Amino acid sequence: MAARAMTSTSAALSDASPIPYWLDDPGRPAPEPGLTGDATCDLLVVGGGYSGLWTALLAKERDPGRDVLLLEGREVGWAASGRNGGFCAASLTHGTANGLFRWPDEMPLLEELGARNLDAIESAVHRYGIDCAFERTGEISVATQPHHVTELRQLYEEMDAAGLAAGSELLDEDALRAQVNSPTFLGGLWDRDGVALVDPAKLAWGLKAACLSLGVRIHENTPATSLTRSGAGMAVRTLRGGTVRCAQVALGTNVFPSLVRRTRPLTVPVYDYALMTEPLSAEQLAAIGWHNRQGLGDSANQFHYFRLSSDNRILWGGYDAVYPYGGKVSAALDQRPETFDRLAGHFFACFPQLEGVRFTHAWGGAIDTCSRFSAFFGTAHGGRVAYAAGYTGLGVGATRFGADVMLDLLSGEETERTALEMVRTKPLPFPPEPFAWTGVALTKWSLARADERGGHRNLWLRTMDRMGMGFDS
Secondary structure (H helix, E strand, O other), X not given: OHHHHHHHHHHHHOOOEOOOOOOOOOOOOOOOOOOOOOEEEEEEEEOOOXXXXXXXXXXXHHOOOOOEEEEOOOOXXXXXXXXXXXXXXXXXXXXXXXXXXXXXXXXXXXXXXXHHHHHHHHHHHHHOOOOXXXXXXXXXXXXXXXXXXXXXXXXHHHHHHOOOOOOEXXXXXHHHHHHEOOOOOOEEEEEOOOEEEOOHHHHHHHHHHHHHHOOOEEEOOOOEEXXXXXXXXXXXXXXXXXXXXXXXXXXXXXXXXXXXXXXXXHOXXXXXXXXXXXXXXXXXXXXXXXXXXXXXEEOOOOOEXXXXXXXXXXXXXXXXXXXXXXHOOOHHXXXXXXXXXXXXXXXXXXXXXXXXXXXXXXXXXXXXXXXXXXXXXEEEOOOOEEEXXXXXXXXXXXXXXXXXXXXXXXXXXXXXXXXXHHHHOOOOOOOOOOHHHHHHHHHHHHXXXXXXXXXXXXXXXXXXXXXXXXOOO
């Protein structure tokens, strides 16, 4: 059986292209010209992923006369924003459980702000005509072990007690398999309205087009290298030798080293990997159901996330979360054959009725992880610079909220957002090497053991819980 499974996964992966499916698109827009000299602006946005794009767009919506310039080191959407699973969640706290653990008193407001944020994203998609296959289908957290069923029921009860269960539904084994048919599914918790699915690259490219339509100046292939004070404002040097002088700066660099050096220990890169199947036939779709096209994620510590694309492919990702020693981001880590083999094996265990399906794409990329799993925010240089980072895999939706927070902070006015404890506090920093690598390795081993032992968390994990620290993707 093992030899047959290995042969099956190897054959299924044999023709997989080593690039992100979403970016392998003939409609990919040409990059904007790089900045070859000096420039000035009111607001400089550094980073052309979701964080920077939303910041530039919202800045122009707030003040159409504001001169906004965006610098991107490579091409808009090429990093995490163009290679993720396309789950656009309302949650700002990496799920309700994490939010209730960290900010129980603020959770009703955080959930309300998250729902409003997702509504605003949907509105912007329609307003700017962004063709990104936006589907508000919700997401089901799936139990694949008996203790997951208990944990999901307990979470639902906690949500209900806090008044946060509206729109959520517990599913028993039969009800879940009526939605999506897998022999590994034992139950689930369906968030019916709090998650949309999108084509993530097309969302980034659509936001780029929207920014340009409002007059944002975008320069791609222009890495920013340093940030210094310049009179009453700021100066940002680029790798091309030019300098941008501006009144304010918003940093949306996320997994890449921040120009505010003191924040660098607050994040580490974690490499996540995904596969995309060929389009399923009508018969294959009928074998698994999935009529309501929800996003899915299993409840293990080492978890999988999976969804249907607009042309009925299955994206299957997660499980391995790889931290590179020293926290260095490298394109060489985008490919990891042993992880692809493992993911393919898990895919066919989940959907044995799809034996024979082939994968067309296999890729990876880095996520900016922080120890509390949700974004943190702040200012530097006397309030002239704002930053947001640490989205830990939840940036498709939460970056728009983060953009609003950065603009609020730059305005100097207290708002509903800036008054939040989540916004006013920072996560615990990761230790220097070799302690970071050792701690991450021990945490990953402990999480795997917990999955194998009915969810029992060992002394290391319980200690990390008490400290409010963790490791996730």
